[in-house]
Structures are given as structure tokens and as C-alpha cells.
Amino acid sequence: MRQNDQDKRAEAIEWVIRLRDPARADWEGFTAWLESDPSHNAAYEHVALTDREIEKAAVIDPVAPRPSNDNQPCGVVERRRVRWFTVTAATAVAGAGLMAIALYPVMIPAAGSAYAIETRVGEHRTVKLDDGTQIELNGGTRVSLRKGNPRFASLDHGEAAFTVVHDPADPFIVEIGNAHLQDVGTTFNVLxxxxxxxxxxxxxxxxxxxxxxxxxxxxxxQLRVTARGDVAVSEVDPATIAGWRENRLTYRHASLATVAADLSRNLGVPISVAPEIAGRSVSGVIYLDRDEAAVLPRVGALFDVDVTSTGRAWRLTAKPRNARQS
Structure with a gap:
């Protein structure tokens, strides 16, 4: 028995919600779902379009907090590409026969002193703290801050670039799980x-x-700490650090899996790699474009892999042996 339209829409809504949250995003699963039924792509595109319309209706323009109001978070946020300050919305779509649920990050301080700033994949956001420090968030990133303490930030997940105003008496601290980074007059990027x-x-x-x-x-x-606790320090060209801010990704002996994850974060589309080439080491520079259809063929040519698309999902696979030899 064929899956009915209501079930397909429900699954599409679930995928839209899941792909907003990097902790829940499952690009391989999403790709498999799209490929399992040709009608899934149409269902997903319909829900995604509805989702964007909800965002337009629900947007709240950011306003710099008044210095005298302690209930407002410190800092000013600059929006890029899309509207960042949106609210959780649920709306019935007339004629569509479904309830579309859109989840968006909201920068509202909790009852305590902490508040979070978050981006979805494919989005960038800049935060300017009261002390002059600037934090630039890449896509799929969450940073927690504290009211009244502009000298602290916690990178919960994702990637952010920090340009810190140095104060020897009050150094800026970035918390990463159980570890800490302390500035000594610094511009740095953390993933x-x-x-x-x-x-x-x-x-x-x-x-x-x-x-x-x-x-x-x-x-x-560059410091690299693995989940097992292995620590390594290597050299990196300072000019290439946080190149994503200028739509440029530079690699030196990186795995294709790392490249795919970076591209997904920056382009906002699911990009997977065939397991047999996920660990392949590659080097090169990728110049980003808002149109992934323009970027990914260049990636394929640069790293000598095949690039295919199914709906919104993309996949990197090994070229046939005879194609690589020709």
C-alpha cells in the first residue's frame, strides 16, 4: 500500500525540524529518505517553502538593548543573508491539510544569567559584545553567553570566529565542554x-x-583535540583561518568527510560521502557560492570525485576506475 500524502507531509515536517538542529541532523538518513520515494522531494520542498513563508511572517527585527535594562542581553547582533530573530511558530496552512511547525532560534535571556545565540546551517551571524569583542557564528552553531559578563562565551557546537578586545586584568574565556581557551590579545577560530x-x-x-x-x-x-582526548598542535597559514567568513574554505591534508561537513554547514544542504572515500586526504581551496549547484561540481573536479544530487541532498562518490585512469 502506498504511503498516503498526509504521512509524507508529516515526515517532511520532521525532516525540516531535524535539519535545523545540528545535534539531530542526520544527512545520511535524509538522503536515504529522499531516495526511497520520488515524491518525498516534492513533499519536502512544499514544507520547506511553507516554512520560509512562516519565517517571513514571524520575523522580529533586532533592537540593541538599552544599557539601563538589566533584563536584556548584552551585545548587538548583525543579520546577514536571512532574518535571524524569529520565533517558534505553528500555523495551519490553508488548503494544505497539515500543520506546519517552524522552529527558530530566539535570543531571549533565561530567568538566570545565561542566554544562547544560534544559527541554522547555511547562515552566518555576527554578535558584538559590550566590551567591543566580536563573535562571528558560522552555520549550525550555538554560542551561550552571560548577561552582565561580556568576557565569557561557551561554544556549544559548531564554529565561531572571535575577535577579542584584550584586557589583561579580565581575560576573555571561551568554554568548550570541560576545556577553556583564554585570550592574550587575540583573533581566533574555534570548531x-x-x-x-x-x-x-x-x-x-x-x-x-x-x-x-x-x-x-x-x-x-592550530590545536586539535579528539573525542578520545588526543591533543596535537600544527602550523597553519593565518590568512586561511576562518576563511568561511569570506566564502573560502582552505584544506591541507583534510579528509573528504571533513570537507563534506564543512560544506553542509556553510551551504545549508545535506552533503554526504561514500564510506569508501570518506577518509581520503585532500588539499585545495573551495570558493563558496550561495548556489550549491555551482559549488559542488567544482568540488568534484578539484578532488577527483563524482558529485550527484537527489532533490536537495548531494553525495560525493568515487569515480569509476576507468574514468580516473583516462
């Missing part, structure tokens, strides 16, 4: 995923875990 943390310094100095290892990272150094 946190389920399997690793990377901190790359483009200017100044950062201290990793100042109360324990006190590992010093000067400009041009």
Missing part, C-alpha cells in the same frame, strides 16, 4: 563537533586550559 575540537589562532595568542596544561598557541598555530 566543535561530536568528534573533535579545533582552535586556530590568526593573531595574538591563546592559552588552552590555563589552569592545567596552559598550552600556548601563537598566531599560525
Amino acid at each position: 566543535r563537533t561530536s568528534d573533535r575540537v579545533e582552535a586556530s589562532v590568526s593573531k595574538g595568542t591563546v592559552l588552552y586550559n590555563p589552569g592545567a596544561e596552559a598550552l600556548r598557541l601563537d598566531a599560525g598555530k
Whole structure:
């Protein structure tokens, strides 16, 4: 018996919601769902379009908080590409016969002192704190801050670039799980995923875990800590650090799996890699474009892989042996 339209729409809504949350996103599962039935892509596109219309109706323009109001979060947020300040919305779509639920990040302080700033995949956001420090969030990123304390940030997941106004008497701290980074007059980029943390310094100095290892990272150094606790420091060109802010991704001996994850985060579309080539080491520079259909064929040519699409999902696979030899 064929799956009815209501079931398909319900599944499409679930995928729209899941892909907004990097902690729940399952690109492989999404690709498999799209490929399992040709009508799934149409259902997903319909829900995604409805979702965008809800966003337009629900947007709240950001307003810089008044200094005298302690109930407002510190900092000013600059919006790029899309409207960032939106609310959780649920609306009945006339004539569609379904309830579309759109979930959006909201920058509202909790009853305590903490509040969060979040981006969806494919979105960038800039936060300017009261002390002049600037935080730029890549797609699929969540940063927690504290009211009244502009010298602290926690990177919950994703990637962010920090340009810190240095104060020797009150150093800026970035919390990454149980670890900490402390600035010493610094511009640096931090990536946190389920399997690793990377901190790359483009200017100044950062201290990793100042109360324990006190590992010093000067400009041009990159720290990598795996989920197993392995720590490694390598050299990196400072000019390439946080290149995503300028629509540029630079790789030196990176795995294709890492490249795909970065592209998904920046382009906002699911990109998977065939298991047999996921660990392949590649080097090169990718120049991003808002149109993934323009970017991904260039990626395929650069890294000598086949790139195919199914609806909104993309996949990198090995080229046939005879094609690679020709």
C-alpha cells in the first residue's frame, strides 16, 4: 500500500525540524529518505517553502538593548543573508491539510544569567559584545553567553570566529565542554563537533586550559583535540583561518568527510560521502557560492570525485576506475 500524502507531509515536517538542529541532523538518513520515494522531494520542498513563508511572517527585527535594562542581553547582533530573530511558530496552512511547525532560534535571556545565540546551517551571524569583542557564528552553531559578563562565551557546537578586545586584568574565556581557551590579545577560530575540537589562532595568542596544561598557541598555530582526548598542535597559514567568513574554505591534508561537513554547514544542504572515500586526504581551496549547484561540481573536479544530487541532498562518490585512469 502506498504511503498516503498526509504521512509524507508529516515526515517532511520532521525532516525540516531535524535539519535545523545540528545535534539531530542526520544527512545520511535524509538522503536515504529522499531516495526511497520520488515524491518525498516534492513533499519536502512544499514544507520547506511553507516554512520560509512562516519565517517571513514571524520575523522580529533586532533592537540593541538599552544599557539601563538589566533584563536584556548584552551585545548587538548583525543579520546577514536571512532574518535571524524569529520565533517558534505553528500555523495551519490553508488548503494544505497539515500543520506546519517552524522552529527558530530566539535570543531571549533565561530567568538566570545565561542566554544562547544560534544559527541554522547555511547562515552566518555576527554578535558584538559590550566590551567591543566580536563573535562571528558560522552555520549550525550555538554560542551561550552571560548577561552582565561580556568576557565569557561557551561554544556549544559548531564554529565561531572571535575577535577579542584584550584586557589583561579580565581575560576573555571561551568554554568548550570541560576545556577553556583564554585570550592574550587575540583573533581566533574555534570548531566543535561530536568528534573533535579545533582552535586556530590568526593573531595574538591563546592559552588552552590555563589552569592545567596552559598550552600556548601563537598566531599560525592550530590545536586539535579528539573525542578520545588526543591533543596535537600544527602550523597553519593565518590568512586561511576562518576563511568561511569570506566564502573560502582552505584544506591541507583534510579528509573528504571533513570537507563534506564543512560544506553542509556553510551551504545549508545535506552533503554526504561514500564510506569508501570518506577518509581520503585532500588539499585545495573551495570558493563558496550561495548556489550549491555551482559549488559542488567544482568540488568534484578539484578532488577527483563524482558529485550527484537527489532533490536537495548531494553525495560525493568515487569515480569509476576507468574514468580516473583516462
